[in-house]
Amino acid sequence: MRVMISADMEGATGVTWPEDVEPGTPAWDRMRRLMTGDVNACVEGLFAGGATHVLVNDAHYTQRNLLIEDLDERATLLTGRHKPLGMMHGVQDADAAVFLGYHTGAGQSGVLAHTYLGVGLTGFRINGQDADEGRMNSLMAAEYGVPVVLVTGDDLTCAAAGKWAPGALTASVKECVSRYAAVCLPPARSGALIRLQAxxxxxxxxxQQRPEPVPGPYLFEVDFHATHLAEAAAAVPGVEQTGPCSIAYTSVTATEAARTFKVCTTVAGAAAEDHFE
Known part of the structure; x- marks a missing residue:
């Protein structure tokens, strides 16, 4: 049994504040150890459950957050940026996928809720349904016939997973109080929960049967908080500006749609000014 863990950071144990996930800050340096602890708990549980190979895809921001020197030696680590399948690279060779440390999307309630961009992106829909990174990535997993078997994060993320990964178990490591506050389990308790659920x-x-891919095409709609971000993203081939702050595009496959989404958010992020976003 080959398992791919897509490991994000906002939904990790103890994480509640922007600096907790900002590479280079003292808070991030502390929290990356807790993120690694969540991953190790998951790896331990997966091997106890029959996994023969576990690949951990470090999927947060610069994608160089996990401490390989502290990683369970039975796992392998995919670290660094510009992976062909991004947060989901490795799913093409997996029998099952875990979404660890995930979070809710832009415009939704949840600890550090956002979609790719910390600010700037205010809404995201796939085929008319409100979406987040979890829904988008689950569509990619289904395209490869890989079930999402476990989702960890705050309580609202775990509840949302019931809509896009209804067959998955969940492990809620914190209860959302606000975007920047949560009632958190200590690492020993969250680790035990993740280990058991894994x-x-x-x-x-x-x-359960291997998931059937949702038939395309896929309509992706994205709302930004300012006109110039939509104008910048509309320069991407195939993307149309549908309103002052909105764009949309259609893709045949979920993988193609996710890749275009990454390009659009990268271009929009580059268009933002430091003091006048």
Whole structure:
């Protein structure tokens, strides 16, 4: 059983504040150890549940957050940027996927809720439904016939996962109070919960059919908080500006749609000014 862990940071144990996930800050340096602890708990549970190979895709921001020197030696680590499948690279060779440390999307309630851009992006829809990174990535997993078996994050992320990964187990490591506050489990307790749910999650792989991909095309709609971000993103081939602050595009496959989304958000992010976003 080969498992790919897509590891984000906003939904990790103890993380509640922007500096907690900003590379180079003292808070990030502390929290990356807790993120690594969540990953190790998951790895331990997956191997106890029958995994034979676990690939951890460091999927947050610069994608160089996890401490390889502290990583469970049975796992392998995919670290660094510009992966062909981004947050989901490795799913093409997996039998199951785990979304660890995930969060809710832009415009939604949840700890550090956002979609790719910390600010600037205010709404995101796929085929008319409110979406986030979890929904987008689950569509990619389904395209490769890989079930999402476990999702960890805050309580609202775990609840949202019921809509886009209804067969997955969840592990809520904190209860959202506001975008920047949560009631958090200590690492020993969150680790035990993640470990247990990871072990149990692999029992579900053999008992459920491999997911069928949602048939395309996929309509992606994105709202920004300012006109110049939409104008910048509309320069991407195939992308249209549909309103003063909105863009839309259609893709045949979920993978193509996700890649275009990454390009659009990268271009929009580059268009933002430091003091007048």
């Amino acid at each position: 072990e149990l999650s692999l029992d579900r792989v053999s008992s």
